[in-house]
Amino acid sequence: MDSGSIPDVDHVSHGGTADHTLIDFSLGSNPERPAGLASVYESALSTSRRYALDDYAAFRVEAAAYVGCEPQHIVPAAGVVEAIRLALGVTVSPGDTVAIPAPCCGEYAREIRLQGGIPVEISHESMLADTDPQEHAAIILSNPGNPTGAAYPTEELRSFVCECQYAETPLLVDESYLGFTDLPSVAGLDGVIALHSVTNVFGVPALRAGFAAATGELGDRLDRARCTWVLSAPAVEVATYCLKQTDFLAETRDRVKAERQKVTSALRELGYDPYPADSSLVLFRAPDVDYTLEVARSHGFALRDARFYEGLDSHIRMNVRRPHENDQLLDALAEAT
Secondary structure (H helix, E strand, C coil), rough: CCCCCCHHHHCCCCCCCCCCCCCCCCCCCCCCCCCCHHHHHHHHHCCCCCCCCCCCCCHHHHHHHHHCHHHEEEEECCCCCHHHHHHHHCCCCCCEEEEEEEECCCHHHHHHCCCCCCCEEEEEHHHHCCCCCCEEEEEEECCCCCCCCCCCCCCHHHHHHHHHHHCCCCCCEECHHHHHHHCCCCCCCEEEEEEECCCCCCCCCHHHEEEEEEEHHHHHHHHCCCCCCCCCCCHHHHHHHHHCHHHHHHHHHHHHHHHHHHHHHHHCCCCEEEECCCCEEEEEECCHHHHHHHHHHCCCCCEEHHHCCCCCCCEEECCCCCHHHHHHHHHHHHHHH
């Protein structure tokens, strides 16, 4: 790609199109945002003339309440990717193997290799059954998965956590899309590092605010290794405000659940093959990916070409948006069949 060109959706790791005339179904972010964010961000400007305290006390309290752990277990990070790098930095040494789900985002393998580790791909669907924690220095799970949108059954996941605890193998669980569901977090469980994006579910992904949550010595290692002043004052203020918006979160979850069921049923009726999904992401098989993407774009919609993910050769990923937008997209997809 030419260094002066703007990357389109096909070249952006997490999705997202540079063409703002399109309704963006490729980006895994809430199209809605809590009311009052602009004023919170503006008020943070007054604090930019001086360094803030590096303890992030209010943010830790709200993040802990959000995932159900203690504030001292929260380690701030500039988004999930930075949290993954931090977590791998304190758990992986050169030559170590790390189990990762397949398919998954490319950042997992990239960050493992940056630590000198070796990523080992295991099917997302069978990962809990097929992964032996004693064989790896660490394990990464995506729950719910990206791009599949599927979550692990809670009891099976908790059982796997026990296996990892017994093997003394750190388990890193990317919960970036858990906020779109009512499923419980694994934050606060010993031997686990829960990785969270504050901003996806609250509709401000470019804010780059998130955290890792871990207990005991593992949490201490994360806190010692993190960068000083890792979050800007505006990011802290906005993220802390968002975490308090329980009504907005409940409304988002209800909307996503209802719309996801409608979308997957409609896709099935149209002849597409959607995966079972638990979050805002819906992955489906298309007879002709290029043609389907072209038709959607001609109607003003950007979808995620899931062939970006290794092992998916005929798939598209979409993010559940507002009801009328989902209906319009489904009408366009009907023309592509």
